Amino acid sequence: MDQVEVASKEVKSPWGAARPVQTPCSLADVMSEQLAKQLDEDINAFPTCPEAGVELMTSPVDDTDSDLMLAQMLQMEFDREFDSQLRREEKKFNGDSKVSISFENYRMVHPYEDSDSSEDEVDWQDTRNDPYRADKPTTTPRKGFTGKGKNITTKHDEVVCGRKNTARMEHFAPEVQVGDGIGMDLKLSNHVYNALKRHCYSEQRRSARLHEKKEHSTAEQAVDPKTRLLMYKMVNAGVLDNINGCISTGKESVVFHADGGSMEEKEVPQECVLKVFKTTLNEFKNRDKYIKDDYRFKDRFSKLNPRKVIRLWAEKEMHNLARMKKAGILCPEVVVLKKHILVMSFIGQDHVPAPKLKDAMLSSDDMKLAYYQVLDMMQQLYRECNLVHADLSEYNMLWHDRKVWVIDVSQSVEPTHPHGLEFLFRDCRNVSTFFEKAGVAEAMNVYDLFNAVSGLEISGDNEADFLAQIEALEKMNEDHVQKRSKKTFLTSDDGPPLLKKGNEDI
Numbered sequence: 001m002d003q004v005e006v007a008s009k010e011v012k013s014p015w016g017a018a019r020p021v022q023t024p025c026s027l028a029d030v031m032s033e034q035l036a037k038q039l040d041e042d043i044n045a046f047p048t049c050p051e052a053g054v055e056l057m058t059s060p061v062d063d064t065d066s067d068l069m070l071a072q073m074l075q076m077e078f079d080r081e082f083d084s085q086l087r088r089e090e091k092k093f094n095g096d097s098k099v100s101i102s103f104e105n106y107r108m109v110h111p112y113e114d115s116d117s118s119e120d121e122v123d124w125q126d127t128r129n130d131p132y133r134a135d136k137p138t139t140t141p142r143k144g145f146t147g148k149g150k151n152i153t154t155k156h157d158e159v160v161c162g163r164k165n166t167a168r169m170e171h172f173a174p175e176v177q178v179g180d181g182i183g184m185d186l187k188l189s190n191h192v193y194n195a196l197k198r199h200c201y202s203e204q205r206r207s208a209r210l211h212e213k214k215e216h217s218t219a220e221q222a223v224d225p226k227t228r229l230l231m232y233k234m235v236n237a238g239v240l241d242n243i244n245g246c247i248s249t250g251k252e253s254v255v256f257h258a259d260g261g262s263m264e265e266k267e268v269p270q271e272c273v274l275k276v277f278k279t280t281l282n283e284f285k286n287r288d289k290y291i292k293d294d295y296r297f298k299d300r301f302s303k304l305n306p307r308k309v310i311r312l313w314a315e316k317e318m319h320n321l322a323r324m325k326k327a328g329i330l331c332p333e334v335v336v337l338k339k340h341i342l343v344m345s346f347i348g349q350d351h352v353p354a355p356k357l358k359d360a361m362l363s364s365d366d367m368k369l370a371y372y373q374v375l376d377m378m379q380q381l382y383r384e385c386n387l388v389h390a391d392l393s394e395y396n397m398l399w400h401d402r403k404v405w406v407i408d409v410s411q412s413v414e415p416t417h418p419h420g421l422e423f424l425f426r427d428c429r430n431v432s433t434f435f436e437k438a439g440v441a442e443a444m445n446v447y448d449l450f451n452a453v454s455g456l457e458i459s460g461d462n463e464a465d466f467l468a469q470i471e472a473l474e475k476m477n478e479d480h481v482q483k484r485s486k487k488t489f490l491t492s493d494d495g496p497p498l499l500k501k502g503n504e505d506i
Contacts, residue, residue, distance in 0.1 A: 162187025317410035
């Protein structure tokens, strides 16, 4: 192909703009020096691009002339990409979990180098490269000593051991404030360090015990989380509208006032009480004697652990109240039982509980009226309900609408209980002592009151002889029950259940 054809052929630029068509020239003109100078002048006269001054590098201080600098820049870029990928994996691994795992130790770039903050800012939260942090004491080599001759230092050196013990304090529990012993160059002897270590462990165990007790037991005017959850469920279910506050506390329970709601199967009173039986067994350790010998719960009691016995205790009071209510005795009405929480009707009015018989300011006539009401109630409880209160006193009787109401019957037992008559004698002694001190002339002594309630004819000159006869009756009754496997009480329509007299059929 001729040169003229090659020169005249249009050459396309890869950037899309066509090159200007050059005029054909001869080979002599191409080899001419004058033409070369002219072409050089034309190239230099080409107008400069206004964007030629824009720097292509992002950082003006980066110098790429050195291969070492270029390698460090590439390595830093690689580390940043690695950290970005690590963050994505960390976010994917944790998800929405409340407990997250950090991959911070696997990062390649220091946090403040990778942040957008200014160079003058220092992340003081990251103390891995803190220049002001005191150096930890160096450990002795495996051979156990350093140096030679007079300059030898063993691992038993006082200064070395003291600094090591100071460094070991960082492994104590987080709640133990050990301070900055390393920065102070503190040296602890083995005796002091061991004493601090034992104290730290004992505090950890004590904290664990208190935490366990707080979470799994009821305390004064407070309930544990599980009990609180049961109370919230009652409110959510509509059984109660609102729980107002604590009314009283005792050795076995905490009582709260509540506004009644509604239930499908029965009517809920406008004012209710929640009796929460304490799950701590140390405040009422002798409660098992009231229930383990009761034939109604004897089989179930032996198979339960101590905490589940509390639920059985609440169930026992529910059954006793139901039996008393059926006999017409004035007592709270059971609404519902949820584990160890017993909901009952409120004895009082407008959030004000009825006073105890001990605290009620009664006139002589009202006190006399209360005495006869208590006497009639004890006879009804023994004869019609076949129960003994076992803790009857002026503290467990309320005065409301000029009537005596009985509460706290969880420990009540039947007279067939091995200690039933002893409990009845104790109730009679409490009642007789209270009304005699209150000035009721008609109040019977403890012996006459016991015979009037039980229907037995026991005579005794002193309390020891009287109790001896009661224990003899209980022993005969217990032997008879074990022999015949049935009760020794005779139920009649016109009288109370009485023990058999004499030695007949015994």
